[in-house]
Amino acid sequence: MRALTWQGTKKVSVETVADPEIVNPRDAIIRVTSTAICGSDLHLYDGVIPSMQPGDILGHEFMGEVVETGSDSSLEKGQRVVVPFTISCGGCFHCRITQYSACENSNPPEKQDMSEKLYGHPMAGIFGYSHMTGGYAGGQAEYVRVPFSDVGPIVVPDHLDDEKVLFLSDILPTGWMAAENADIGPDDTVAVWGCGPVGLFAVQSALLMGAAKVIAIDHYPHRLELARQLGAETINFRTSDVREALMEMSGGIGVDAVIDAVGMEAHGFAVDNMLDIAKQTVGIGADRASALKQAILAVRPGGRVSVPGVYGGMTDKFPLGALMEKGLQLRTGQTHVQRYMKDLLGRIEEGEIDTTFLISHRLPLEQAAEGYRQFRDAQDSWTKVVLKPGG
Amino acid sequence: MRNEHPDRWASRWPYLALAGVGLAAIPLAAAARRRRREVDPDSAPGYTARRDFGDYRVVGRSVTIARPRAELFAFWRDFQNLPRFMVNLEKIEPSGEEPGHNTWHIRAPGGRVFAVDTRIAREVDGELIAWRSTEDSEIDTEGRVTFEDAPGERGTRVSLIIAYKPKGGAIGEAIATLAQRSPELQARHDLKRFKMLMETGEIATSARTRSERQHQLEEAR
Numbered sequence: 001m002r003a004l005t006w007q008g009t010k011k012v013s014v015e016t017v018a019d020p021e022i023v024n025p026r027d028a029i030i031r032v033t034s035t036a037i038c039g040s041d042l043h044l045y046d047g048v049i050p051s052m053q054p055g056d057i058l059g060h061e062f063m064g065e066v067v068e069t070g071s072d073s074s075l076e077k078g079q080r081v082v083v084p085f086t087i088s089c090g091g092c093f094h095c096r097i098t099q100y101s102a103c104e105n106s107n108p109p110e111k112q113d114m115s116e117k118l119y120g121h122p123m124a125g126i127f128g129y130s131h132m133t134g135g136y137a138g139g140q141a142e143y144v145r146v147p148f149s150d151v152g153p154i155v156v157p158d159h160l161d162d163e164k165v166l167f168l169s170d171i172l173p174t175g176w177m178a179a180e181n182a183d184i185g186p187d188d189t190v191a192v193w194g195c196g197p198v199g200l201f202a203v204q205s206a207l208l209m210g211a212a213k214v215i216a217i218d219h220y221p222h223r224l225e226l227a228r229q230l231g232a233e234t235i236n237f238r239t240s241d242v243r244e245a246l247m248e249m250s251g252g253i254g255v256d257a258v259i260d261a262v263g264m265e266a267h268g269f270a271v272d273n274m275l276d277i278a279k280q281t282v283g284i285g286a287d288r289a290s291a292l293k294q295a296i297l298a299v300r301p302g303g304r305v306s307v308p309g310v311y312g313g314m315t316d317k318f319p320l321g322a323l324m325e326k327g328l329q330l331r332t333g334q335t336h337v338q339r340y341m342k343d344l345l346g347r348i349e350e351g352e353i354d355t356t357f358l359i360s361h362r363l364p365l366e367q368a369a370e371g372y373r374q375f376r377d378a379q380d381s382w383t384k385v386v387l388k389p390g391g
Numbered sequence: 392m393r394n395e396h397p398d399r400w401a402s403r404w405p406y407l408a409l410a411g412v413g414l415a416a417i418p419l420a421a422a423a424r425r426r427r428r429e430v431d432p433d434s435a436p437g438y439t440a441r442r443d444f445g446d447y448r449v450v451g452r453s454v455t456i457a458r459p460r461a462e463l464f465a466f467w468r469d470f471q472n473l474p475r476f477m478v479n480l481e482k483i484e485p486s487g488e489e490p491g492h493n494t495w496h497i498r499a500p501g502g503r504v505f506a507v508d509t510r511i512a513r514e515v516d517g518e519l520i521a522w523r524s525t526e527d528s529e530i531d532t533e534g535r536v537t538f539e540d541a542p543g544e545r546g547t548r549v550s551l552i553i554a555y556k557p558k559g560g561a562i563g564e565a566i567a568t569l570a571q572r573s574p575e576l577q578a579r580h581d582l583k584r585f586k587m588l589m590e591t592g593e594i595a596t597s598a599r600t601r602s603e604r605q606h607q608l609e610e611a612r
Binding site for chain 2: 018019020021023024025026072089090091092093096104105106107108109110111112113125134135136137145147148
């Protein structure tokens, strides 16, 4: 089959590789009909996530048709399914309390040591996202092996096009959980850093959850326009002082909740950010956390800080004093996708949520490398790339 | 290419303890004890103490498995099941007439297989299995696995403690650790495989094909 493979920093290519097979009883094989490039794939592309190996197949947002099932799979051949990016067994302590992205059994034992050392606990398995999270082949391919296929994939009705449901795999539940983590009440003003796909879905979710006002922050005019179309007010951080603007726009109180949908490769001119860029470049492994630092200073005392943005290592000059002295609540984590899929599928079916506005480009899988390059370098207009294998 | 450094396979000998080899008196009781007289008493398991146990190394690790205690004990006690999650154990068979005596066939790098006679030192149904290396054993080790009810609905807490005398001394052990072949790593990985098998019915792998899976298993040995 053909698959998009990581070959090194800023180097990906579509190669011919062996077809996947059923290996464990609960596996299924999916023929991928649509798969997207995620903002977090760009962290892999930029080489800032450790434990990648040349030849690794990328992609954790994908859906398709079931073509083969293991003896203990609950799926049937021919079903259309969307697959969560997190791999979860359904039977361990964390899965049973619906903290699926902390599954204890999906990352192979021999792959757990690195994250266990780095974070104190091993990470769960994730498709196409380095060997620290299991080394699983991803879905930017014609076929993919899906472990625990009786727990993760959700069957979608035929009348819903791929593009309506594809984002259930990651970014829609991720934006939703980000808003849920912000604990939004009806009079709240919520600020969202980053108008990428997760940020935009967080805006959409926060409004659905009843926020009085949502303020989106970015520097790409087109992305800010998308946020405005969803109903948000906007701040361009290149032309306005974000903290001062937020104070004024919240009547001098400060925003009630902040969402960092930017993560470890924040843009910006702050001195500490430039220093962190230098450190990332020489491989010291510092996370650029300028968005999060700004968010912590902007949120009102007693407010909530929600972090869906991806971080992998350490950061310097973290405003710990502000976090404590202002009495903030901090909630974060990889998304418990399986917890939200069914509810969100229902909202899509009822027309309450439409995610297709995000898709700017559709490419055959063969042109995936071009998709990565443009998604990274032309972010204003390339808001979301959907790849079509076999197309 | 496999590294055939003698220290590396020699250092794997202690890991036989996991498979149930054993004999000789080692400070396992001290390692398992939760209160220690020689320092301020606290609730930490003895094997987590910042102290040494003389010539012996002590390895301890717990996992919580969301299955009933009796089921887990029964699975472990049927020693034929152990090779399903202990990757270095090829097979285990009863030895001689005496009950509780077994011969364990342990894989070593380079295709070698060692046969080791073992006996059960103590057994409490549903709670504990302890083993000891025999007097003529090349390795000096003892170990125990315990099964306790976890709080509430969390299932069973399974703890494995092994005491052993490292072969090849500190350097051999350091090399083994670097090569991911230390008894501690092996025991930790095997316990995780046990948990996976009991909770999910399978052991997680990122292999895309069955032959790749086979290759990974051989690499892990």
